[in-house]
Amino acid sequence: MASLRRYLIRRGIQGVITIFVVTIIIFLLFQALPGGPLAAYTQDPTCQAPCRAQLRIQFGLDQPWYVQLWIFLGNMFTFNFGRSFSEGRPVSEILAIALPRTLFLFGGALIAEYLVGIAIGRFIAWHRGKTEGLAIVSSLFFYNMPSFWIGLILLWAFGFAIPIFPLNGYSDPTWTAQHFPSLARGSFLFQAADIVMHGALPMLALVLISAAGTILLMQTSMLEVLGEDFILTARAKGLSARKVRNRHVARNAYLPIVTTLAISLGFVIGGAIILEQVFSYYGMGWYLLQSIFKQDNMLAGAILYLISVLVILGNIVADILYGVLDPRVRL
């Protein structure tokens, strides 16, 4: 166990250093963007003299670059993100709204696709045969589809041709009232239905693509393990096929799945950027794109920072999980 703790500490320190360096890179990136940090307070009509003075102090905008960098680092580490000039609101306010939406979308999709992907991948790797071919081919197909294209097709199929789901947005009480007349507005069920129906199509798109990848990964991993001698031994010992499959093969095959899952957690914010754009789903990805288009560097920088932090955290978690699950790795 001591080695585990040491491993943890080492990875933790490495992670902090990486965040540090990435934040510097973000700062440099945004210095290069047209408009620069000055765009923040010269173009926001809701931010007048007192607000601007406050921003100037907060971000040290009239100081030399190394002072600005220091202030920027401090701000990022304390989650003090400033003010978005395109929205006219503090960035933290926007993030507080957008983050839960994206988490709902991506989190839900993640859970669904792993359940589906693992089940199907396990099944086809074990029962090699006709279904395997079909499953692999369709998984390959969906895996290589551009996400926005699946989004457009789903939009057409279920929003237009068979209008079950709404076409856009995160929540639209008028639409929900139309389609669920029996629910009382403002009630919990109503809001739940609203959110679920609006999130269904983007979630479906996400699941389709990622599940395909998980199926392929699971199948590959299972096959690798199946080739090991100890599986042969287990069968020879007389264990039932099911026991062998679940206890011996699958457990070992989960390793790459788990690490991929952990890494996917890192993409929970940034993974659905394009789909959020296609469905006009106002989550973190949508705000990131908007801020890039409008050159709102405060907002874009904040989201990018958060995404980077999460990715680094995800990597660390993945490494630790791998270390816990496979003692051979830990050194």
Place this chain on the structure above:
Amino acid sequence: MSVSEVEAPVARLTGSGILKQLRFLVKRSWDSIRQSRLGMAGAAVVLVFAIIAIFAPFISPYPKTFEAPASDRFIVNSYNITLPTLPAGSTYGVPVMGPTTPLSSDRAGSMWLINYASSGFIRMDLLRYTLGVNESPFQAGNESRWLDVHSDFGFIPLIDSPLSNVYYIVPGKNITPTGLPGTFGSGRDNGALAFFSGRDFAAVNPFLKTNFTRDRLDFDPLYTGEDPASSGNLLVQPLERIVSVGISNVPVGPYRYFYASDLNHTRVYELTYVHEGDPVAPSGRIMFASNASLSAPPFVYYNQERVDKWEAWRAGRGAAVLLPLTNNTLEVRNITGVHRAWIPLSLGGEPATVQGQIGFTRSSFPMLFYLPVKSASHTGIAYLDLNALSLVPAREFAELDSSWEPIGLPLSTRGEAVYAAFYRSANDTSYLVGLNQTGAVIPQFQAYFKGPLRDYFEVDARTSVFIFTADREILSMGTTFSIGAVERPAALGVVPPPNVPHVVYAGAFGGTLIGSAITPQEVNGAFTDPVSREVRVFQLLGTTRAPLPPGVYPSGNRYILGTDFIGHDILTLVFYGAQVAFLVGLLAALLGVGIGTIVGLVAGYNGGIVDTLLMRLTDIFLVLPFLPVVLILDSILRPSIWTIIMVLSLLGWPGIARVIRAQVLTLKERPFVDAARVSGASDLRLIFLHIAPNVLPFSFLYMSLAVAGAIITEAALSFLGLGDATVVSWGGILSNVLTQGGALAYWWWLLPPGLSITFLSLGFYLLGRGFDEIINPRLRRR
């Protein structure tokens, strides 16, 4: 620990060159791929797309910039009738429009469509405003009038020469006995006709078939014309007015003026015509005669709002005859014939003469006239201010040299912009230009056309100028200008048959030609085909039905996969898109994997500080979230294919570096490396000639996957609008689907690009899987 049987093949240690090594490796890899079914499938798909990409210019059904012609893309409401046959040797000419309520927009009036033939027949067809979308405006039955100038109007002596020009006289407003303005009369059977037949001039009532003026000229007229207000082309109402004669009040007017000239003799007629059914009988007389030598046809102008009560409302700035003389002057006379001024004409500082039809503004004020003039070295437009009786100082358009001739009629609706055309026979080119109030060219409105333009006219309600070109196309160019944009002629979607000589502006069926209350849907054009005797009126606002579904269309074109909303053939776009996909995918992957392989080799081999530094760098890059950083970098740099390739490879190399490094670490300890080092191989040689070939299978694997990923990423970037707009990219085709909103129903537009992306990416992925099965044989079927 199981024994892994097949590891990467050990490369031969001969001193042979890199090329031979590479060829050997490729052959080995190909043999390996052949054993994998998936790999073969992938290779086949990639090959198909590669052939498409290479041969795209040859196998595409249409060129890269092809747009479906207007006749396929537009639905234009048009209606036609066929005119009666004429005696042999006589054909119908250009139609004349007769609006019965020229300035009113209550749509209770009607539009007479007048066709006439040299044999003396005049045909008037009634058009009325319709509420239904597909209802023909032609009123059938006895609404049509069929007149014969030789027999119908009681001329004595008979008119016996060919009919050359017919004009419609719009109804005027009478005045009540108490002096208040009255009415225009009926909205249907109203108006009068005036015509020139050989040397005869006459004015008739087509409904009662009587005549009220007849005169015989003493010359054969070359040019004839009507004052703009009487034809409905001036934003001014013809009014009857009161004049005090002694103690009584006598109604006079409204006056209508006609001229006839052969450039050496000019006669001006004055007609008085109120409207059909008014108690004041119409009459006419010759107003004055002039034998001055003219360089261009004269112009008669009568603006009701700029005349005053002297001379029975014939005095004032707004009543004038313009005579362009051959001695570089323009003579202005009162409408009564009294000389008013001689205005010297100049262009570009040189004396000039008028060389075309004099244009005017349709609004009642300013009273600007546009003189197409030519001097010794320039051709252009001079601006004449009738109020000041002089050329507007420093306002002229003099930029063309004298090889150009003015053509058509330069008109302005509100005196802000005027549109004029010139023709140069030396290179058979026409030039249409928009000029602002100072005579300066409007940079957004300039166009060149092949051959002399047949007609052009501005339609204010449609904020466009319509052009009938020598190649028989009807085009429109917008007149709302935005900075930086250039107006391009766009096809209207109406194709006149080959024999149609001219297209005229037909106004609104409710009886109005010009006026601010007319909507764009109401304005029409018209033409007559002299051979088939078809008269067609067509809406000047076509509705587009692009994107077109797959099929065959009126122009004879077949669009196998239909078109997008501009009219690009989808199949062609898909073929050309393959080129970009391959270019970006292969280059980005090559670059990225190349860099990554080198970094991995160097780091793995050297170890120590170099290794640590390079791996830290790799970690940093690995951690940067791919898509957001790509988006940001793309928005900083100018989005072109090359920046995209650069960005993709910049963010792609870390992935392979790690894997290569791990491989190198194991290979480093193998005996063949020691052997090579002992025999004196340098570090560089060791890395690139001995170790590198053994890690190349991994590189190939990663490259396949990288190409797949790059293709999808480039499509995503183009879809979001951050791609290269100058090339055809599959993602770019799809980006327009979303911005078109309701375009989700256009499956022929939505599916092919997406399927292409999927299949090509799949092909490379399978190729990579093929490699994977070689390297990792446990994946193969047992």
